[in-house]
Amino acid sequence: MPEGFAFEEASQGIAAYRLAANGLQVLLLRDATAPVAAFMITYLVGSRHEPEGRTGAFHFLEHLMFKGSARFNKEAGASVFGILQRTGARVNATTSLDRTNYYEMLPVEHLPLAVEIEADRMRGALLRREDMERERTVILNELDRGENDPIRKLFHAVWSAAFTEHPYRHPVIGWRKDVEQMTPDDLRQLYDTWYRPDNATVSVIGDFDKTKTLECIRRHFEPVANPPKPLPVVCAREPAQEQARRVVVEQAGWQGAVMLAWKSPCGMDTDTDALDMLFAVLSAGKHSRLYRRLTDRGLTTSAWGTVSRFRDPGLAYVFARPAPGKTHEEVAAAIQEAVDEIRDNGVEEAELRRAANQRKAQAAFSRDGAFSAAAELSEALAAGDWKLYASMQDRLSAVSAEDAQRVARRYLVRNACTTGFYRIADGEASA
Amino acid sequence: MTVLSEAPPGKQSFVERISERRMGPCRLIALRTPIRDVVTWCGSFASAPDLGRREALLLQHLVVSMLDKGAGALDQFAIAEILETRGAELAFASDTLRIDFAGRALKEDAPEALGLAALQLREPLFPEEELPKAKDRIAASVKRSMESTAAQASRALRQRLYDAAHPNHAQSFEAQLAQLQDFSIDDVRTYHAAHFGANAFTLVVIGDMDEDALAKVVDERFASWPPRDMAPRFAATAEQRMPGSSVVTLPDKENVDVRLGHTLSIRRNADEYLPLFLANFVLGGNFSARLMQTIRDEMGLTYGIGSSLAGVSTEYGGHWQVGVTLSKEHVQRGIDETAKQLRRFVADGITSEELEEKKTTVTGSFKVGLSTTFGLAKTLLANIEQGFPLGYLDEFPEKIRRITVDEANSAIAQTFVPDALHSALAGNIREEDVRVIC
Structure with a gap:
């Protein structure tokens, strides 16, 4: 065992370590298929942790993390993007509801550089006022781009209607007014609270030398101290939805859309596994219920569904595009009928088997390349446990037809459904 | 794994x-x-x-x-x-x-x-x-x-x-x-x-x-699948047209997408192609390229800007394209500042330092791109479709490393012409709202 680390556990080839000095978690997965490595650091903080009136703060912070840190900045001739992209690295970051991650996918010989940069900006980000002002207009442009897209607006509208108190009701990019009013002090305070070793996990996947990599991580991250205040605990609850809700987005365009969403349990809950399989039966492939009932009958041009796996209860939803001449109401009713059919009559074993095989193949495909494994590990961490990634196949295989019907009855209930329509604004050509 | x-x-x-x-x-x-x-x-x-x-x-x-x-x-x-x-x-x-x-x-x-x-x-x-x-x-x-x-x-x-x-x-x-x-x-x-x-x-x-x-x-x-008797039926070169502008007015779209471009006669297998590709990469190939560094990072005018050699193949020519996304209130300034960068790029060329940086970027990202089965399959097929030998996959990094700054600047001077750029804009904007002069 390299100095400074405690081995925690291993599963499916992934080994978990903890840096004794500050509690940083490290996950290693060796993959010698190509001479590259993915380095990803996941902070367990996202829009769920934003105070009221500061929506979009962690996304804003993510942008500023590229504006420079103590050692890596433009003035020093070593901007984060410049120095990493010089190696051919694919570099970026994403902010989500429960987590923020930063990643580098690069030739393995440059892995130490990624370690060094992420360690430096964990507590050393500059977060300068002038950088913030320049980046604010960049983010407002990103927000405008999103607002151009009626489907994105529909998703925001449905999540905002389905959640009345929980911060999942806010878009990750934030509401425009909050982004316009965000101050450097706001970001500094959130950065100092949440960006710290004991709230972060480093994942390394690729063709690396284990001992050298752990030593490199220790050398750069060990000096990074946690702030004196302990990590706050954020408890966010959403009251039970007792009545169906409906929301309409109207915007110029050419093709409408329908979305039906129901509350789903936490990502770690085994009921989410059952819903996951149920939604595969409902919407994956031509044998799915939605394809046969909607698309093959010419009611929709496409229909699909998915279940969120977040820290707190989220949404399971179906999205569909009405075919020409078909109304939103017809499509919503047909989706509801497909769901009711499963609730009343359950699913067939053959359907579940097909879904399980699809997931088995998907799991193999997801290990094709270091980045996809890193990204899935990050989502598992956000949901509550990295081992969710390693155990997913077993969890899904354990779902029975009875489980699928039980969760349909428990969660896919009409009173807890939020329906969203994207309608073409008057005066425009329509579907 | x-x-x-x-x-x-x-x-x-x-x-x-x-x-x-x-x-x-x-x-x-x-x-x-x-x-x-x-x-x-x-x-x-x-x-x-x-x-x-x-x-x-x-x-x-x-x-x-x-x-x-x-x-x-x-x-x-x-x-x-x-x-x-x-x-x-x-x-x-x-x-x-x-x-x-x-x-x-x-x-x-x-x-x-x-x-x-x-x-x-x-x-x-x-x-x-x-x-x-x-x-x-x-x-x-x-x-x-x-x-x-x-x-x-x-x-x-x-x-x-x-x-x-x-x-x-x-x-x-x-x-x-x-x-x-x-x-x-x-x-x-x-x-x-x-x-x-x-x-x-x-x-x-x-x-x-x-x-x-x-x-x-x-x-x-597949072995018994017969080929058809077919000859290529397409125009391989684009007729030169006087530069001009198109505006597609779309209500409710506060973000405006802008494209600038002119046609290129160069083919993918020409000796000058890779020097031109690398030179363009210095301008707009990634986040640390000139356009992102100036228009986004320094001026905060856009979320995304880049340039590319689009649609160039061994069979037909393509075009030089600059793409930028701009909020409505920044459209005019965004276009003007982009045009300044293009003119500077063509007038002054690139430096040796810029070229060397992008060489390691391109060769490194080539290696990263080949790290999945799909990345490998797609790249191999694309090379074969272009008529390159199988060994091109091994030769590409060395071909990039051999390019000199003179070759890159010569390719810029011979190929890119800001005065010939056409423009196209789409968003909640009308023709009279904007003036595009490169």
Whole structure:
């Protein structure tokens, strides 16, 4: 065992370590298929942790993390993007509801550089006022781009209607007014609270030398101290939805859309596994219920569904595009009928088997390349446990037809459904 | 992740590890990599659409979209059953002068999935009752593009730059929606009969394969596929046009997408291509390139800006394209500042330091791009389609390293002309709101 680390556990080839000095978690997965490595650091903080009136703060912070840190900045001739992209690295970051991650996918010989940069900006980000002002207009442009897209607006509208108190009701990019009013002090305070070793996990996947990599991580991250205040605990609850809700987005365009969403349990809950399989039966492939009932009958041009796996209860939803001449109401009713059919009559074993095989193949495909494994590990961490990634196949295989019907009855209930329509604004050509 | 006992990548060149077989008109390229259980393939053949006929590409797209609606003795659900019970993936796409197909499957299922691909390509049923639904799905996809300022601006630029017979021309969305309705099932069947055959047919398979089992299925299903007697029917060069501007006004779109571009006569296999590619990369190839560093990072005017050599092939010319996304209130300044950067780039060229930085970027990202089975398969196929030898995969990094700053600056001076740039804008903006002078 390299100095400074405690081995925690291993599963499916992934080994978990903890840096004794500050509690940083490290996950290693060796993959010698190509001479590259993915380095990803996941902070367990996202829009769920934003105070009221500061929506979009962690996304804003993510942008500023590229504006420079103590050692890596433009003035020093070593901007984060410049120095990493010089190696051919694919570099970026994403902010989500429960987590923020930063990643580098690069030739393995440059892995130490990624370690060094992420360690430096964990507590050393500059977060300068002038950088913030320049980046604010960049983010407002990103927000405008999103607002151009009626489907994105529909998703925001449905999540905002389905959640009345929980911060999942806010878009990750934030509401425009909050982004316009965000101050450097706001970001500094959130950065100092949440960006710290004991709230972060480093994942390394690729063709690396284990001992050298752990030593490199220790050398750069060990000096990074946690702030004196302990990590706050954020408890966010959403009251039970007792009545169906409906929301309409109207915007110029050419093709409408329908979305039906129901509350789903936490990502770690085994009921989410059952819903996951149920939604595969409902919407994956031509044998799915939605394809046969909607698309093959010419009611929709496409229909699909998915279940969120977040820290707190989220949404399971179906999205569909009405075919020409078909109304939103017809499509919503047909989706509801497909769901009711499963609730009343359950699913067939053959359907579940097909879904399980699809997931088995998907799991193999997801290990094709270091980045996809890193990204899935990050989502598992956000949901509550990295081992969710390693155990997913077993969890899904354990779902029975009875489980699928039980969760349909428990969660896919009409009173807890939020329906969203994207309608073409008057005066425009329509579907 | 379990690793198989393969020769470690990097110890041998790609060309030493690749196997090549000829099976009738099919060229099968295979490369085993130490991924467990996964096999990925990419294939293509020349379809030679007659680009003199405006509707040819749309009809080709419709034909391809119906390949999964039944083949041989299998209806669409029987095909889906084979794929879905195995979690295998198979997709077909119309790529202008070629038809592409790609897929992946677990090792044991790959031969059957590939055999199914052959059946769908060679013996599609084209059931008449599926035609209206296929048209609706294509119309839906066209309408989604109509809602995108990026798609609208890119399309408008291509319409400015190319005649209809050029492969990079883009038909208007409205014309596509109108023409779509005119196609009959006979049109679909006739097009398939005339254009689907083993012309310049290549199949690249990568991953944890049983090579003999795959070769057997390719031999059985593809080797007897006859080529068609077809000659290329397209305009390889674009006629030079006076620069001008197009504005697509889209209500409710506060973000405006801008495209600037002019045509290029250079071909992908010209000696000057890679110096030009690298020079353009300095301008707008990634986040640390000049355009992102100035227009986004220093001025905060945009979320994204970049430049590319678009649509250049060994068979026909393409265009230099600069794309930028701008909030409405920053459109004029964003365009003006972008134009300044373009003029500076062309007038002063690039420095040795910039060139050396981008060389390591391009060679490093090339290595990263080849780290998945799909990345490898796609790159190998693209090289073959361009007429490059298999060894090009090994030679590319060295070709990049050898480029000198004089070659790059000479390519800039000979090729890029800011005064010749056309512009296309899409968003909630009118022609009189903006002045584009590069």
